[in-house]
Amino acid sequence: MEMNHINNIDFAKRLQTLEGEVPFDALQRLNALLAMDGVNAQSKIKYQLVGQIQKYQLPSLHLYIDASLPMLCQRCLESMQIPIKLQFDYVISAEMPESLDAIDDMDWVEASVDMDLQALIEDELLIALPIAPVHASLCKQLKFETGEKVNPFSVLKSLKKD
Template structure:
């Protein structure tokens, strides 16, 4: 399985007000696919490999001349409920605004974007991998332990039902 890439020059993309929209399959995102397989403990074959990830990337330049990318991701993927270990659909609807900046890798963490949570800073890059960005955002947005909102139909944990292995010793002390 090869990792597909969709490379864009993010500054040129935003300067031209370009727009890309499309769909990715789970196979296009190998790290996400691996995460889905490792999370589905009871039956890995239940993963819906036909799940589509729809995305729209819009570039623009604001009134101050700043380069901005707006990314929307919509999908429904199947993961495993950590309570009952059965398949569980996970609906994803994400929106991101990126401010493209001429900063080095070490400065990306240190740059303050006007103390605002409205934009994430994205390094200017002539070969930004859009598929990797989409995959990263989905992975970071996923819950650590996904669970059904309502009570699960079948619980697999059995707490307190194991016999105490030291019960025999307790009988020896009394005699």
Template sequence: MTRFEELARQQKDTEGELTLSSLPRLREALLALGVSDAAALSALRVHYQLQGLPSRFFSETALPMLSLDVQSDLPLVCQRCFAPLPQTLDLQFEFALCDEPPEALLEDEQVDWLEEDGETTIESLVEDELLMALPIAVMHEDACVSLQQSAGEKPNPFAALKQLKLDK
């Protein structure tokens, strides 16, 4: 019995805190999003709680269940003005443990399935869910302070064409 199966079947729970050093793919994703504050990256903590739930039936098949809660304050950057824009993520997931999911599980959008291969770690599971939850482009809700509106009137890009037509 793997660790996830044991947690699910015995309805136990485990919780902990991860640093960015144990989540290398998340670190790369944050760097790709423009996060360059080394102090913020080294201070990043991800808290998780993994809990076994009572088995649930899907098409007459009882499957062991897990819930995963993940919380973190990510030091993201506004993609419009490049100022720091921290984002708090508070995520909840439910997983059914199975080798091949029954059709009823595939139709349930609230529950994901987790293939128990013995190689999946808590760190990689948490990292996968955080990567999927990362916003594509974070921006301030209000206008960015560091951006200024262009002054004056913008020239019409077709003005030169009008002049060519008049010359004929």
């Protein structure tokens, strides 16, 4: 079952489940931030969307996202993979419920007969991206030198008259 747009209230009330993959090239805003040399034809973002009504006594969605995003290390500028596993709970209603403020682990999504699932996944990935990704260990190409620095003005010392 592959869909990009769903009726989110109907999806939740019917307790439906949707699993799939989104190719990187379908997410243009995310692509602008990725190291495209790390993306190949098989690179995809996996997701699972589960409709619920029991957990919060309101129609709700639970979204799982599993991805490995290629980004540039800000220290060595080499491509690296950032593994991302995300989970979100969304309450669905026409207006944001006031009781939702007390629940920190819950988000709200507006009731829609045409909710764009791909845009929701892209939004959550954009928020989850690290601001300045770096390799966990020291980068391969970096070499730190220690020792005495050569003074660039030492040549002028020979021109000095006694």
